[in-house]
Amino acid sequence: MPKILKIIQEKDPILRKRAEPVKNPGSPEIKELVADMVATMIEINGVGLAAPQVGASCRIFTVNVEDKISVFINPEIKDFSSDKIPFEEGCLSVPKIWGPVVRPKKLTVKALDENGKPFKIRAKGLLARVIQHEMDHLNGALFIDKAEKLFSIEEGEGKETRI
Numbered sequence: 001m002p003k004i005l006k007i008i009q010e011k012d013p014i015l016r017k018r019a020e021p022v023k024n025p026g027s028p029e030i031k032e033l034v035a036d037m038v039a040t041m042i043e044i045n046g047v048g049l050a051a052p053q054v055g056a057s058c059r060i061f062t063v064n065v066e067d068k069i070s071v072f073i074n075p076e077i078k079d080f081s082s083d084k085i086p087f088e089e090g091c092l093s094v095p096k097i098w099g100p101v102v103r104p105k106k107l108t109v110k111a112l113d114e115n116g117k118p119f120k121i122r123a124k125g126l127l128a129r130v131i132q133h134e135m136d137h138l139n140g141a142l143f144i145d146k147a148e149k150l151f152s153i154e155e156g157e158g159k160e161t162r163i
Helices: 028-043 126-137
Strands: 046-048 060-065 068-080 084-091 094-104 106-112 118-124 151-153 160-162
Touching: 028 060, 028 068, 046 084, 046 126, 060 126, 068 126, 084 126, 094 126, 106 126, 118 126
Parallel strands: none
Antiparallel strands: 046 060, 060 068, 068 106, 084 094, 094 151, 106 118, 151 160
């Protein structure tokens, strides 16, 4: 039975390290981590979750866009579109902060699935954005490093404050 994992917060140094490649994709340990990550992502209504966010320094992330769950192990972005657009982003590891981040509209990514089988997809829209956000986590970056400006959501009042 999958367990719900604790989300690592911004100050933890694991979020600033480049995650290690997975050497044993498809192994029972990796399948268990992936199942726990998917359960955690669903429990907290996230659209994406990277392994460093749950304390594992390995190159895995999960995505839940349009009720389709995808697993990316050792992902590599192969191509970006030249068209870029800003979009508001937030992060489970940086609660109550959001800001506009400019990213390419489309990309091609190559990865392994939870069974270690290779796949390649062309993504656009929200899926492309989530993949880029989660790739940043695997590379030791947070959206706050790329946001044009940052805003905080004040507890209880629903007010947004520029920071």
